[in-house]
Amino acid sequence: MTVVSFKKISPAFFLIVEIAALNISFFTAIFLRFDDSTPLENIYYDYYLQLYVLLHAVWIALYFYTNRRNTGTNFTSISDTFNRRWFILILLYSLLLVSLKGYYYSRIFALIFFILLLFIGNLFILLISLFYKRYFKDLYTANYLVIGNDYTVSEIANLLRSSLPHFTEIIEIKTEDPEEFLFSKTTEKISAVISTYRDGKTLTSVQTWCDRMFVEHYISLHEISAISLSALVTQIGRLNVLKMRDEPLSSPFNRALKRGMDLLITLLIVIFLFIPFLLVYTLLYFVWKKSPIYTQKRFGQTGKIFTLYKFRTIDNNKMPKICAFLRKYSIDEWPQFLNVLKGDMSLIGPRPYHLNDIEIFKQKSARFMVRHWIKPGITGLAQVRGLRGEIIDDKHFNERLENDVWYIENWSLTLDIKILFLTLIHVLKGEGK
Structure with a gap:
């Protein structure tokens, strides 16, 4: 139940807003990618005019498809639906490039366009939310x-x-x-x-x-x-029942959406960090005179045991200053991007615990195993809220568990993007271990 509801706003209004964001993103990307004359040349003009029309047609179709049940009730739900359309549009655009082998479709243009569309679209929705809440609170x-x-x-x-x-x-x-x-x-x-x-x-x-x-x-x-915050009334046959825990990632579509985002972002990160990764690997090899990659068995989704990768930053209780620096800026976590590519982990999710801790924590809370319904993550909601590192006391354990369970019961693409941005801020501030 929400007090601030956008149901009173016509769905056509948000469609117009999103189309405006798409146009601003498209022409800004054209301006940044090409010089003044290139897009006007006949061969380029035909390709990008077709692309312009196609993007609008696909977006409108996706809008009506994703809003066929409701238009959302608040910023988070509307933003999340927008982000789903954005992600599907990326996939369709990629298929277009592969199928048509479009030589004239610039990948740099696509990168600028999709980044701007994500940012501007969410910014417009946020501004509408703030304006609506500020000046029309009598409506709700x-x-x-x-x-x-x-x-x-x-x-x-x-x-x-x-x-x-x-x-x-x-x-x-x-x-x-x-x-x-x-x-x-x-x-x-x-x-x-x-x-x-x-x-x-x-x-x-x-x-x-x-x-x-x-x-x-x-x-x-x-x-x-106390048992669940996500109970859902549903049906089994003709019997009305109350599903005690309705986690969004039980939907195959949501799982595919999250996995697609993991692969897309992780591949970009791996390409961007490839050279720095090799430099850190080489540096640590000379520091330790053995493999710089440290492996450890961890407890994953539905109890699956997997091998977690990290840079070796401590050995025989010794931690050189360079390793302390790597831990401070979470560089020691970089090898876990390989875990994401393998499918053992996600970018966002509850942090995986040591195997020795599982039985202990199961005794502390009957809800502990709920956090293993989904893949563990490199970062998570608990981590961006300052609940990082080893469990130090019961209060720390309970707060981290509550955040992990809340994330599972309230997952959305918007929430994942928010956690990624907050994680980046923490990393740049050197708030690692």
């Missing part, structure tokens, strides 16, 4: 009625007051007979009802009132929040 000001017959009514009301904007009004009612109370509320505007009842008859009466008054009805899952 809400009054929520929390109703039930036990102590959870107050708990839920207090939780909402602490997490929703200050202009949101929370009304709490504790009653055994909601029908008597609700049907007297015919004039007071209620945006949504959140009920804590569990018996079918009472819930039916609450739903009946909500249907008559055109009010949304939510059933609180507050008592199971």
Whole structure:
């Protein structure tokens, strides 16, 4: 449930915004890549005019396909859907180059275009979000009625007051007979009802009132929040069930999307760091007089044991100053890009633990194994929030686990991109180990 909702904005508005971002990116890339005359030459003009029309047609088709169910409710959901379209467009463009063997389609142009499109598109969506929130908050000001017959009514009301904007009004009612109370509320505007009842008859009466008054009805899952924050109502056959943990990466499409991003970004990084990698490898070889690559068995996705690669920065409790420098700027982690290419790891995900720690941590929390539902990562949400290095105490363990599980239950392409940027900032600041 979200207070700031873009559902009131026409989907056509966001399409226009995205098309504007596409045009700005396209012509900026043309300007930066070519001189004034080259794009106007007949042979170039025909190719890039066709590309211009094709990009628009594909983007519009992707827009309506990815928004066929809903238009998103907030910046994160709209941005994530935009980023999916952007990634699919890259794949289709790559297929175009391979199939047509287009000599006149510049790869430098494509690189500039896609980077600008990602940045400008998300920037426009963010600006709309901030503007909408700043100047049109009266459109989404809400009054929520929390109703039930036990102590959870107050708990839920207090939780909402602490997490929703200050202009949101929370009304709490504790009653055994909601029908008597609700049907007297015919004039007071209620945006949504959140009920804590569990018996079918009472819930039916609450739903009946909500249907008559055109009010949304939510059933609180507050008592199971300690087990899962991503429960989803779904169906098995004709049976309505509550899926206790709905992780986005259970979708084959999302898994393919994440794997595609891993390969694309990792290949670019490996090409960019190839020479520095060889220099570090050579330097460490002279430091240690043996293999600079250190290997260790780690616990991966669904319990799969894999070999993790790192640069050797400590040996027999000795750490030369150059190795301390490598650790400070996370250079010792570079060989793990090979783990990503092999498919053992992802760029973003929970950090893999030592095998010796697994049994210990399983005893600490019943939710610990949830973090192994997906591939471990070189970096993750916990790491960009300062929860790096070895576990030092129970508080550190619990906070890192909460971040890992939250990431799994709320994964999105936008979240991965955000974590990558935050990781880059931490690395440049020398906030490694």
